[in-house]
Amino acid sequence: MSSDLFPNADTPPLADNSRRSFLKQSGGILGLALAPPLASQAERLTAYSKVIQGATDITLRVNSQAHTVRVEPRVTLLDTLRERLDLTGTKKGCDHGQCGACTVHINGKRTLSCLTLAVMQQGKEITTIEGLAKGDELHPMQAAFIKHDGLQCGYCTPGQIMSGVACVQEGHATTDAQCREWMSGNLCRCGAYPNILAAVREVASQSSKG
Amino acid sequence: MNDFSYTQAATAKEATDLRKATPAGAYIAGGTTLLDLMKAHLAEHPQLVDINQLPLKGIEQTKDGLRIGALETMSDVGEHPLVVQQYPAVSQALLLAASPQLRNMASLGGNILQRTRCGYFRDAAFPCNKRVPGSGCPALDGDHHNLAILGVSDSCIANSYPGDLSVALTAFDAVLTLEKAKGKQRQVPLTEFYLLPGNTLQRETVLEPGELIVAITIPAATHAQRSTYLKVRERSSYAYALASAAVGLDVQGGTIRAARVALGGVGAQPWRSREAERVLTGQPATEATFRAAAAAALQGARPREHNRYKVELAQNTLVRALQQVAG
Numbered sequence: 001m002s003s004d005l006f007p008n009a010d011t012p013p014l015a016d017n018s019r020r021s022f023l024k025q026s027g028g029i030l031g032l033a034l035a036p037p038l039a040s041q042a043e044r045l046t047a048y049s050k051v052i053q054g055a056t057d058i059t060l061r062v063n064s065q066a067h068t069v070r071v072e073p074r075v076t077l078l079d080t081l082r083e084r085l086d087l088t089g090t091k092k093g094c095d096h097g098q099c100g101a102c103t104v105h106i107n108g109k110r111t112l113s114c115l116t117l118a119v120m121q122q123g124k125e126i127t128t129i130e131g132l133a134k135g136d137e138l139h140p141m142q143a144a145f146i147k148h149d150g151l152q153c154g155y156c157t158p159g160q161i162m163s164g165v166a167c168v169q170e171g172h173a174t175t176d177a178q179c180r181e182w183m184s185g186n187l188c189r190c191g192a193y194p195n196i197l198a199a200v201r202e203v204a205s206q207s208s209k210g
Numbered sequence: 211m212n213d214f215s216y217t218q219a220a221t222a223k224e225a226t227d228l229r230k231a232t233p234a235g236a237y238i239a240g241g242t243t244l245l246d247l248m249k250a251h252l253a254e255h256p257q258l259v260d261i262n263q264l265p266l267k268g269i270e271q272t273k274d275g276l277r278i279g280a281l282e283t284m285s286d287v288g289e290h291p292l293v294v295q296q297y298p299a300v301s302q303a304l305l306l307a308a309s310p311q312l313r314n315m316a317s318l319g320g321n322i323l324q325r326t327r328c329g330y331f332r333d334a335a336f337p338c339n340k341r342v343p344g345s346g347c348p349a350l351d352g353d354h355h356n357l358a359i360l361g362v363s364d365s366c367i368a369n370s371y372p373g374d375l376s377v378a379l380t381a382f383d384a385v386l387t388l389e390k391a392k393g394k395q396r397q398v399p400l401t402e403f404y405l406l407p408g409n410t411l412q413r414e415t416v417l418e419p420g421e422l423i424v425a426i427t428i429p430a431a432t433h434a435q436r437s438t439y440l441k442v443r444e445r446s447s448y449a450y451a452l453a454s455a456a457v458g459l460d461v462q463g464g465t466i467r468a469a470r471v472a473l474g475g476v477g478a479q480p481w482r483s484r485e486a487e488r489v490l491t492g493q494p495a496t497e498a499t500f501r502a503a504a505a506a507a508l509q510g511a512r513p514r515e516h517n518r519y520k521v522e523l524a525q526n527t528l529v530r531a532l533q534q535v536a537g
Contacts, residue, residue: 097311100311110310117216117238120218
């Protein structure tokens with residue numbers, strides 16, 4: 001079977017290869033370093049019971065930093081990031097999970113922050129566009145978007161970049177067709193797709209050489 | 211979204227107890243359908259019970275087939291080697307749906323319970339028999355180009371389940387394990403899970419209030435191994451199906467020993483076509499047979515002005531899918 005989903009024909013998509021396992025391992029080590037010990041257990045809202053009603057203090061770990069914010073259960077992660085934590089890099093496009101502008105990583109997986117509640121994400125490691133660069137050193141995906149002019153108005157760009165980073169890590173950017181398919185959850189109304197594709201594919205090829 | 215209370219349930223018992231105490235509440239897993247509906251004021255719940263901590267995960271072989279925990283995500287199941295190898299149509303249905311981000315979030319149980327994308331249902335400014343019983347159905351004479359042609363009624367032509375997974379699960383005889391309270395489980399075949407639009411349009415499945423989907427089991431079969439999911443849509447990715455086909459064939463010596471056929475995008479529910487299966491079984495795996503099966507599958511179609519094209523589209527989709535698996 002050969003398709004845009006699995007361009008590498010007959011092998012099952014999870015079949016390991018050195019690049020992906022390297023990325024997974026390195027991601028795992030990074031994850032370990034960043035995650036609080038047994039966070040999901042420790043920070044679970046203690047047994048039966050704790051009903052959260054109205055504005056309540058919760059702790060979110062964003063870009064390796066713990067933040068305590070007071071939110072109602074109905075507040076999305078997206079609104080919490082933008083309105084409470086001043087992390088406005090993550091964009092609100094459609095607010096209904098149709099455009100990808102709000103993409104962040106939760107425990108390393110690309111996720112739509114508009115369709116999850118902040119209260120559900122306690123104890124997780126959340127990474128936003130602000131957490132990619134190391135000081136003044138841009139993440140390779142950010143640098144590639146600049147080099148390939150992967151944007152016009154820029155509104156979808158943080159989501160594109162967060163999705164692109166994950167797409168490469170997942171091993172879903174090995175061909176142009178596969179990369180288009182696995183980046184299809186991020187819409188760009190300006191139509192910068194060819195340049196976005198070039199940027200993500202370049203980072204993927206660099207990763208495989210590394 | 212309306213204001214609501216939120217509780218993270220630690221056990222299934224706790225979750226079902228909470229729902230029993232507040233019947234108007236809802237479970238939340240991935241949240242991708244529920245929060246979308248709540249933001250659009252199409253669903254309002256005074257309480258959400260977060261079930262993500264429940265032990266409803268795991269993908270394992272059992273004597274009844276592959277058992278998948280209802281909290282497994284679309285991504286993890288779609289790329290799982292056992293699913294890819296034994297149920298290619300299920301894997302493809304999952305990975306051709308939604309976007310990578312949504313697939314990372316959405317649980318299988320939630321996917322099965324997604325609601326229609328009928329524009330009139332989703333816009334509270336319009337009447338809708340599904341939303342407000344007896345208010346009318348503007349889709350009948352309005353824009354219904356993406357709506358159903360099989361199993362429709364005079365009061366609703368929505369494809370109640372617009373997705374892909376349940377189409378493949380319906381084809382391959384999957385069975386849901388439902389749990390209403392501790393120790394109270396029942397098994398329901400996917401083919402009997404969805405309800406056609408009759409007198410109780412708001413009731414779309416046999417799931418009872420507070421009942422949880424805990425697992426999905428798909429029997430092992432040669433026709434499931436030799437299967438595919440073909441999806442036709444208005445753009446090449448990230449869109450709902452206009453028509454889709456989940457098919458599986460067991461072909462020996464050029465003759466079809468067993469066949470499974472289900473259609474998506476055209477039915478008021480995921481549309482298993484036993485008529486097509488009867489036409490295929492025992493016949494040579496040729497285009498003539500496939501055409502006859504496709505004609506049988508669409509025989510009961512009741513298209514309207516803007517979705518008449520779906521009759522031919524669904525037939526061609528089915529024929530091509532059968533050709534692909536017949537090889």
